Amino acid sequence: MTQSIAAKAQNDSPSIPTTDLVTVSRAVADLRRGEIVLVQGHMDGVAHSVAVIAAEPLSQNGFDRLCAISTENDSPAIVLPRVRAKSLGVACKEDAFIAFVSGNVDDIDAARLGEIANPLLDLDQLPDGDWRSVTMAESAAIRLAKLARLLPAVVTVPITADQLENLVRAQNLLVLQSDSINGYEDASAATLREVSQARVPLEDAENATVIAFRPEDGGQEHLAIVIDEPAKDQPVLIRLHSECFTGDLIGSLRCDCGPQLRGAISEIAKSGQGGIILYLRQEGRGIGLVNKLRAYALQDRGFDTLDANEELGFDADERVYRPAAEMLRQMGFESVRLLTNNPEKLKGLESWGVTVAERVPHTFPSNGHNEFYLQTKKDRAGHLF
Template sequence: MAEASISTQPAGPTGLARLGRAVDPRIAGMRAVHRAVSELRRGTPVLLEGGGESLILAAAETVGARGLAELAEAALAAPVLLLSAPRAAAVLSRPVSAPPAPEEVPVALRLSPALLAPEQLRRLADPVAEQLLPEAPQIVPAPGFAQALPPAAITLAKIGRLLPALVAAPASAATTARLGLLPVTVADVLAYPVSAAASLVRVAEARVPLEDAPEARIAAFRAADGGIEHLAILVGQPETAEAPLCRIHSECFTGDLLGSLRCDCGPQLRGAIARMAAEPGGGVLLYLAQEGRGIGLVNKLRAYTLQDSGLDTLDANRALGYGADERDFRVAATMLEALGIHGVRLLTNNPDKLAGLAACGIRVEGRVSHLFAANGVNDAYLETKKSRFGHLMG
């Protein structure tokens, strides 16, 4: 009997085509972004391609000596540090509370050899680390790259919930290929948020009686790249209502699970479920995997440390390099459409949620206030929501 052979070629588009399976370019692009993010989180450089140019990138907070050595080997010029505009303002000692430019452009900073070390790079990326490390030598702005590359690099870091700070250099294609670095295109990175939201599908549903809502179900939604699931908590039969009560709730590990007093997320979550249980038509709570207004749990903890040193929640996010709110409400709109819900009454104090959902094609028939009293710890946080985020506290 002849010995069977097994192909060791990667299952790329050519292999899938031979199997008679069409490859969706959108899904292929999402997978490339997902893999690139995983590499950056591990401290491995990746290759960003666009406009006929290539950048080798490494996340400043995770890259180690090996990753820096690979970057130096593939670089065609001296590496720079790419920072989002808010983080660059903090590093260059500009007021982080200053209003951002209408279109923030990442800043490239030329680094001295002394700064091209893992511990110094982490200091430049993370304002919390400044408490532990010595002062760095002066840094000066460096020339930019092709227009599309720096914004895509910052977006890639944010998708991975990493600090938006990357070591970058023009790359040699031959060297990056020899090193086996993963390539990803600017187009795929910039399309990722839209593609991830549009590709959400319901993958599981079960009846889950809740303490405040015995007639409840939970439906899980997953994007085509296999990322973290978003959940819909369905109380009663909201799918049958013309415009059911709806709450868009971003997950909050500290508030929802641990009962943190720093925010009002826990009371808002449980209060919304109880409110829907008392509503004749029930309601739907969309529990989105967008912790900390989209910056992730680790960065939220860093923001808390900055708040303890005197910054409010908005300025703490900017000091980390993030915007005031990084959430994407297209996710919520896709979930509602999949549930057959096209109009809602939104349970919120945040006018941005009203505008964001309406912009995605969901009919918003009104706002229902969702207020909870301060607890003595979150007083300043609630005041910041009102004064700086424009929340309607009434």
């Protein structure tokens, strides 16, 4: 029997303190500004720390600050996705990320590192240097860059325990544990709380209410669009809809998001039983709007929608489903009829204790621009068209 949402949420209550969640949230903002953050990981009981700047917003001043931290034996390294390393001519192992260390720090600067990190650029050659495996702290730093919706590439230097303490005192830098970064999304979702609601008549559903949920660390709000008054003693008709600026708001024809959103509103309203659309802040299957535009540029070069995400260094789908389960729990719903073609959404909800009583097909015709996109979702992602 599927575990109830309430029981599941209780059993998986966040093990990360709210103070750590806030620290991760602050570090995300620092990383986006090109600031240094300090990340500490542990392996075999031994702590290993690095000073990190995201490669995308890296300035020359930031790079100079990293170089000032580094020692003669530990030059700055740039941590890249495996696919980017391969495009640069490096036959690396199947590790997801790998680090490049220039043989001479004078051969590189912030602009050069930005070019190396950018998967949309073709480089003639790299500076002389060596490749090495990444540390646990560097892997967590990549996760932090993903949370910041930046390119998953970071510039790092290892630091000692004494250096870490000095940097915290002298430069007021944030220190993050790798476990806090890696567990952030689930732990933050567990703290979602309703912060506002209002009646919002919609074009195809005049009796609609929008409820906003915000995590305790102050992260992005997720929305529940409740249409009519769905009963709580039977499976409720819902759709999980990841935000899509291009499809939802400006009518992009590259995807089917806009028709799916408006179609779900209409179908729920016509059902006569009400339902809910959970509008999740996970643009571009969780990579963010800017990276989605980069993925579009790669698609124009011949990559499909999944390979384009992976070429940027992301998983094919980076979305998480605990926020949806938590919102349903707080609204008092434990069983759903899910409007979707994506079997991963069923698995995602069920993994957090939601009973999916029925999958309701939710398909729309192609428009002349998205046939390849829809075919890829069917052939490679297993969507049930």
